[in-house]
Amino acid sequence: MEDEIVEEEKLIQHFKVDLINKRHQVGSLIPLLQSAQDSYGYIPEKIIYYISELVNIPPADIYGVITFFAQFRLKPAGKNLIRICEGTACHVNGAKTVLSVLQDELGISKDETTDDGNFTLVSVACLGCCSLAPIMMINDETFGNLNADKIKKALKKFYIEEKLLVET
Numbered sequence: 001m002e003d004e005i006v007e008e009e010k011l012i013q014h015f016k017v018d019l020i021n022k023r024h025q026v027g028s029l030i031p032l033l034q035s036a037q038d039s040y041g042y043i044p045e046k047i048i049y050y051i052s053e054l055v056n057i058p059p060a061d062i063y064g065v066i067t068f069f070a071q072f073r074l075k076p077a078g079k080n081l082i083r084i085c086e087g088t089a090c091h092v093n094g095a096k097t098v099l100s101v102l103q104d105e106l107g108i109s110k111d112e113t114t115d116d117g118n119f120t121l122v123s124v125a126c127l128g129c130c131s132l133a134p135i136m137m138i139n140d141e142t143f144g145n146l147n148a149d150k151i152k153k154a155l156k157k158f159y160i161e162e163k164l165l166v167e168t
């Protein structure tokens with residue numbers, strides 16, 4: 001219990017330093033949430049309460065904002081973030097099939113992380129390259145004109161890279 005409190009204190013201290021380093025304007029909720037997301041890869045509960053005090057907005061309202069915007073996460077992401085596009089162009093070109101192949105291959109649904117922590121699957125509205133629909137991104141890499149084979153190859157590539165990293 002004491003360890004937990006110390007960890008929470010460290011978390012908040014780290015966030016405060018981060019805000020100072022970024023010369024953050026206290027009072028603006030979204031940039032504060034973005035800062036927390038950048039620092040931790042998600043927004044920890046303790047930080048939500050801390051931000052709530054800073055901006056004088058109840059934590060429940062902040063949760064509402066976090067769940068409204070797809071860019072924010074309440075849980076840590078896996079090592080590789082898969083963003084599948086469900087925008088209009090991707091939707092009409094087979095985004096549903098892409099999602100279903102990914103779910104089958106990974107054994108997870110949207111907004112979940114694989115048990116080995118390798119992949120988190122999220123969906124977004126448009127990735128900005130509609131001419132290549134249907135699209136997904138794994139981290140910063142874009143995969144377009146997807147079909148089941150391409151998806152499997154892309155996943156395999158990341159599994160192999162992961163394995164190589166572990167072995168070296």
Ligand code: FES
Nearest residue numbers: 085087090127130
């Ligand atoms: S709709 Fe999918 S990239 Fe634009």
